[in-house]
Amino acid sequence: MPAIYELSHYVVRRKILKILGASFHVYDDSENLVAFCSQKAFKLREDIRVFEDEAQTRPLLRIQARQVIDFSASYDIVDEVSGQKVGAARRKGLGSLVRDSWEILDENDALLDRLQEDSVAKALARRFLSNLIPQRFQLGRGVTLSQRFNPFVYRLEVTLAPNNDIDPRLVFGAAALIAAIEGRQD
Amino acid sequence: MPPTTDCEHCLNRFEAELGLEGALVNCPDCGQATRAAGDGDWLWSGLKILALIAVVAVGILVSTQYGVVIGLGAALAGAALLWLISQAA
Numbered sequence: 001m002p003a004i005y006e007l008s009h010y011v012v013r014r015k016i017l018k019i020l021g022a023s024f025h026v027y028d029d030s031e032n033l034v035a036f037c038s039q040k041a042f043k044l045r046e047d048i049r050v051f052e053d054e055a056q057t058r059p060l061l062r063i064q065a066r067q068v069i070d071f072s073a074s075y076d077i078v079d080e081v082s083g084q085k086v087g088a089a090r091r092k093g094l095g096s097l098v099r100d101s102w103e104i105l106d107e108n109d110a111l112l113d114r115l116q117e118d119s120v121a122k123a124l125a126r127r128f129l130s131n132l133i134p135q136r137f138q139l140g141r142g143v144t145l146s147q148r149f150n151p152f153v154y155r156l157e158v159t160l161a162p163n164n165d166i167d168p169r170l171v172f173g174a175a176a177l178i179a180a181i182e183g184r185q186d
Numbered sequence: 187m188p189p190t191t192d193c194e195h196c197l198n199r200f201e202a203e204l205g206l207e208g209a210l211v212n213c214p215d216c217g218q219a220t221r222a223a224g225d226g227d228w229l230w231s232g233l234k235i236l237a238l239i240a241v242v243a244v245g246i247l248v249s250t251q252y253g254v255v256i257g258l259g260a261a262l263a264g265a266a267l268l269w270l271i272s273q274a275a
Contacts, residue, residue, distance in 0.1 A: 044271070066209050068230040076210035078219045083195070085210045085219040107212055108203055 002052055002060055002081070004034040005168040007160075012179045014154035024154070024179050025054070026172075035060060037176055044068045046075065048180055050172070061173055063180075074105075077173035087112065087170045089177055099123035102177070104139065104170055113140040113166060115174055137178060140164065143171050145178055154179060189223040237268050 004010060007028055014024035026035035036054045040047055046065035052058035059080035066074045072093030078085050085107045092101040100123065102115040117123045118136045126133045134147040142164020148155040158175045160168065188201045191211070198215035207224025225231055241264035249257020 064210065067227045069227075069233075074209065076219070078210060083218040085212050088209070109206060109209070 002034075002058075003028070004052075004060070004172060007034065008162065009157070009159050010034060012154075012156040012158065012175055014156075014179050022180060024176075035172070037180070039180055046073070046180070048176055050080075050176055061169065061176065063173055063176060074109075075173075075177055077170060079169055086167055087173070089115070089170075089174050091181070098127075100135070100137070100178075102174065104166070104174060112170070115139040115145075115178075139171065139174060140166055142166065145175055191220065191223040193218065193220045195220060234268070234272065238265075241265050241268060 004026060009029055011027050012024055013027065014022065022039040024037050025033055026037070028034050033054065035050055035052060036056065037048060037050045038056065039049075045068050046063070048061075048063040049056070049059065050061040050063070052060055062078040062080050063075050064078070066076065072091060074088050074090040076085055076088045087107055088105040088109060090103045090105060092103065099117040099120050101117070103111055104113045104115055106112050115137055118138050122133060122136075126135065132149065132151060134149050135145075136147065137145040139145065142161035143166060144159045146157045146159070148157060156175060156179050158171065160166075160171060164171075188204050189207065190199055191202050192199055193213035193216060195218040196213060196216040198213055200214050202209075202211045202222035202224075206222050208227055209222050210219045211222045212218065213220050241261055244264055245257045245261025247257075248260040251257075
């Protein structure tokens with residue numbers, strides 16, 4: 001099993017000042033690179049590929065949007081090691097106007113859990129006062145995704161509680177989506 | 187009734203669950219993810235049809251003003267641009 005799925009804590013770092021496409025790196029607590037993610041530029045339909053290495057030789061996940069227009073878009077998450085779809089994430093378009101809200105689905109689109117910004121007040125402050133206020137997401141009861149303040153580098157910390165029952169591939173897929181989609185709004 | 191999907195890996199023919207049109211689904215035979223038949227992206231499809239109508243309308247308008255050849259050229263240029271954009275999807 002790839003190392004990232006056995007970690008209980010990792011950090012996603014994304015360079016904000018990248019002109020074409022987007023890419024981000026994922027590090028463990030010892031600052032070792034455990035995953036690398038790239039997004040293709042000029043693609044209307046979101047297509048995110050995650051690899052174990054920066055040379056992009058060992059694919060981990062493929063995340064593909066079902067729709068081109070992504071108001072309430074769904075993203076299928078495929079484990080590239082087994083070739084199987086492990087689930088999907090659906091952005092709640094209307095709900096996300098106030099606070100970012102996602103549904104995590106199984107391979108047949110049945111709801112597994114919700115991923116939400118933790119505070120309506122902070123979400124509103126981010127939208128109307130300053131987007132420098134870091135976001136914090138809660139996925140079920142066992143997973144938190146916390147953005148760290150840094151105006152130049154998007155940094156998202158992912159923490160999995162030992163008793164959480166969500167597939168780590170779905171957690172990582174959700175974190176990649178948050179970094180790619182929500183991070184882009186900064 | 188959901189449309190029939192052909193698995194892109196093992197060519198098995200199956201029906202994906204309703205509501206998963208256009209989504210990736212696991213083939214019941216080989217277990218690999220494959221795109222389910224059907225179009226779940228109705229908004230994008232609608233936009234493509236509207237854009238096509240717009241190209242035809244522009245072609246007709248230009249041809250009434252500047253002649254059929256230039257109108258046809260404008261319509262072809264518009265169609266080529268639409269095709270390029272659709273490739274990015």
